[in-house]
Amino acid sequence: MEQFLVDVNLPYYFNLWNNENFIHQADISNTATDEEIWNYAKTHNLTIITKDSDFSNRIMFTEPPPKIIHIKIGNMKIKDLHNFLNSVWEDVLNMNKSFKLVNVFTDRLEGIN
DSSP states (O other), X not given: OOOEEEOTTSOSXXXXXXXXXXXXXXXXXXXXXXXXXXXXXXXXXXXXXXXXXXXXXXXXXXOOSSOEEEEOOOOOOXXXXXXXXXXXXXXXXXXXXXXXXXXXOSSOEEEEO
């Protein structure tokens, strides 16, 4: 089963990723650099879930692992974010199997190899 590292810029207490397949960056280090997060995810074969474009920019020039799920939806209230992600999450996970980068927009999903 696929496992994920949730970046610190996303909610810690979030029902969608509150299980053993997800680790939040805060459980590793609140002060980890992007390089440290990248290396941790690579070493543990984790997909990084983030709102940070640095990771999606970096994956364009490297091969996985890690893979990246880049949530590019701007700021939302937690409830709206939860409802939105719940509505697309199955599709995001399916795309993550085939693409090194999945961009999640409010109106579409985009997979890039």
